Amino acid sequence: MHFVDEANIQVVGGRGGNGVASFRREKFIPFGGPNGGDGGEGGSIYLQADRNLNTLVDFRFIRDYKAQNGQAGMGQQKTGCAGEELIIHVPVGTIVRDVDTDEFVGDLVEHEQRLLVAKGGLHGLGNVHFKSSRNRTPRQCTLGEPGDERNLSLELSLLADVGLLGMPNAGKSSLISTVSAARPKVANYPFTTLYPNLGVVRISTEASFVIADIPGLIEGASDGAGLGVQFLKHLSRTGLLLHLVDIAPMDEVDPVESVLIIANELEKYSEELSGKERWLVLNKTDLLPPDEAEALCDEIIERLNWTGPVYRTSTVTRSGTDDLMNDIAEQLAQNQKDANEIADLAGKKDLAVDADFE
Ligand SMILES: Nc1nc2c(ncn2[C@@H]2O[C@H](COP(=O)(O)OP(=O)(O)OP(=O)(O)O)[C@@H](O)[C@H]2O)c(=O)[nH]1
Numbered sequence: 001m002h003f004v005d006e007a008n009i010q011v012v013g014g015r016g017g018n019g020v021a022s023f024r025r026e027k028f029i030p031f032g033g034p035n036g037g038d039g040g041e042g043g044s045i046y047l048q049a050d051r052n053l054n055t056l057v058d059f060r061f062i063r064d065y066k067a068q069n070g071q072a073g074m075g076q077q078k079t080g081c082a083g084e085e086l087i088i089h090v091p092v093g094t095i096v097r098d099v100d101t102d103e104f105v106g107d108l109v110e111h112e113q114r115l116l117v118a119k120g121g122l123h124g125l126g127n128v129h130f131k132s133s134r135n136r137t138p139r140q141c142t143l144g145e146p147g148d149e150r151n152l153s154l155e156l157s158l159l160a161d162v163g164l165l166g167m168p169n170a171g172k173s174s175l176i177s178t179v180s181a182a183r184p185k186v187a188n189y190p191f192t193t194l195y196p197n198l199g200v201v202r203i204s205t206e207a208s209f210v211i212a213d214i215p216g217l218i219e220g221a222s223d224g225a226g227l228g229v230q231f232l233k234h235l236s237r238t239g240l241l242l243h244l245v246d247i248a249p250m251d252e253v254d255p256v257e258s259v260l261i262i263a264n265e266l267e268k269y270s271e272e273l274s275g276k277e278r279w280l281v282l283n284k285t286d287l288l289p290p291d292e293a294e295a296l297c298d299e300i301i302e303r304l305n306w307t308g309p310v311y312r313t314s315t316v317t318r319s320g321t322d323d324l325m326n327d328i329a330e331q332l333a334q335n336q337k338d339a340n341e342i343a344d345l346a347g348k349k350d351l352a353v354d355a356d357f358e
């Protein structure tokens with residue numbers, strides 16, 4: 001199964017600054033000669049990989065990128081300033097193609113790797129360049145050239161940051177359709193979801209994450225019952241699991257029982273997965289009057305002896321879902337920070353080892 005996040009953007013390098021024609025004019029210096037300077041180079045555009053980003057969702061909001069133009073040249077042989085380069089941050093793993101030619105432009109596989117995608121235009125020449133013994137007063141100068149203009153497609157294989165666990169009908173697909181643009185099928189019967197869906201949750205510019213909805217799990221899942229187990233492997237690279245529970249199921253199964261069944265299946269399936277950070281999400285709180293729902297949630301938490309984070313949500317009224325998403329973003333940012341520190345430390349260690357060899 002292959003999930004991709006895609007975005008198309010247009011990049012335009014800055015125009016080169018024009019050269020100018022000007023002449024030295026000073027008191028007591030007749031025939032001062034040409035002194036028009038060159039324009040500055042147009043700014044180029046680079047894509048740069050950033051390990052703190054993990055989706056392309058922001059490129060759906062801003063699609064056009066233009067680097068700064070070079071400044072025109074000036075008299076006294078002054079060159080115009082070069083246009084500033086523009087750096088666009090993309091997630092590590094982004095593949096870049098030219099939409100018009102279908103050419104592969106490059107892929108960004110390492111943190112801080114850069115890829116030139118639109119070169120700024122060449123500067124124009126000032127008239128000083130056109131002076132010769134035959135022409136001492138050249139009025140010629142050239143214009144700056146336009147920068148490259150390209151339509152790019154960005155593509156990223158998505159890895160889920162957050163996985164949803166739960167019995168069939170708990171409301172997993174409803175949750176991702178509430179918090180992301182994904183629109184998986186939602187229906188009031190078990191086993192609605194037959195294959196995983198990924199949704200991209202955007203909290204703010206630079207904070208977005210991917211949430212995976214997989215088919216519901218049932219007792220015996222780790223031995224192959226139901227559908228969920230073949231998809232559990234999709235959750236192995238997630239940083240956080242949400243365990244969704246329907247607090248008032250139609251079949252009147254005890255919610256505590258259903259949490260324990262899934263926790264047990266998880267343990268049997270993989271130690272790695274069951275050892276992951278798991279948050280309890282008590283869903284469908286709108287089905288009961290508020291005080292009853294509150295009392296029931298408290299009772300579930302107490303009977304489970306649950307000490308980790310707990311959220312009470314309703315995907316119908318959206319109560320609790322924003323708080324949950326904000327807390328997830330915070331937790332993932334913290335995980336990323338820790339991982340960066342470890343990576344930086346490992347990098348330093350490598351350097352130290354290299355130094356030892358020399
Ligand atoms: N009242 C209420 N109904 C909900 C809520 N969340 C989901 N539902 C309903 O519960 C039913 C099941 O929702 P789904 O999102 O399809 O459940 P699922 O966990 O994805 O189920 P499977 O794909 O079968 O594993 C649907 O009829 C939803 O409308 C909620 O917060 N409150």
Ligand SMILES: [Mg+2]
Nearest residue numbers: 172173192193
């Ligand atoms: Mg579903």
